Amino acid sequence: MKSLVVYYTRTKITQKVAQEIANKLDCDIEEVVPKVNYNGKLGYARGIKDGASAKIVDLEPLKYDPKDYDIVYLGAPVWASKAANPLISYLKQNEGKFSEVKFFLTAGSSGFESSFSQMEKYSKKPLKTIAITTKQVKHGEYDLTSFLD
Numbered sequence: 003m004k005s006l007v008v009y010y011t012r013t014k015i016t017q018k019v020a021q022e023i024a025n026k027l028d029c030d031i032e033e034v035v036p037k038v039n040y041n042g043k044l045g046y047a048r049g050i051k052d053g054a055s056a057k058i059v060d061l062e063p064l065k066y067d068p069k070d071y072d073i074v075y076l077g078a079p080v081w082a083s084k085a086a087n088p089l090i091s092y093l094k095q096n097e098g099k100f101s102e103v104k105f106f107l108t109a110g111s112s113g114f115e116s117s118f119s120q121m122e123k124y125s126k127k128p129l130k131t132i133a134i135t136t137k138q139v140k141h142g143e144y145d146l147t148s149f150l151d
């Protein structure tokens with residue numbers, strides 16, 4: 003089974019989970035980098051606005067084509083109860099190219115379900131999902147075993 007991990011991260015929390023998945027599966031990994039800057043205080047405010055409206059933004063060139071993979075693991079932080087819009091932009095840009103998908107999300111505490119539904123709307127029904135809080139990631143208090151099965 004050829005797997006690809008694709009993720010967006012602003013403060014490296016989702017990245018930690020993405021890297022762990024890719025290490026465990028020994029597979030390719032792609033970071034989605036938006037051309038829009040979401041760093042710092044101004045970027046946070048922009049993230050709230052663009053996340054809530056699911057704004058589609060331009061992305062830096064990608065290394066891998068999802069249609070070359072049997073399964074794509076898609077990960078993002080929750081922004082304003084939606085999946086962060088750079089990841090949604092990736093899904094939109096690659097519409098129709100996914101064989102199977104699994105979703106992973108990180109968030110302070112809330113907005114997981116609405117974000118999973120949104121990711122499904124922009125891609126397809128996931129085989130599995132996992133929701134992990136920022137605190138759980140920081141303390142390593144999560145288990146990917148059944149998610150990866």
Ligand SMILES: Cc1cc2nc3c(=O)[nH]c(=O)nc-3n(C[C@H](O)[C@H](O)[C@H](O)COP(=O)(O)O)c2cc1C
Pocket residue numbers: 010011012013014015016017046047048049050053078079080081082083084108109110111112113135136
């Ligand atoms: C613009 C913005 C909006 C956010 N909205 C939410 C939210 O609706 N619910 C929540 O629990 N956390 C929210 N968070 C917190 C992030 O989801 C959380 O810190 C996440 O783990 C960060 O992941 P990252 O380091 O991969 O960017 C928000 C963070 C940002 C920057």
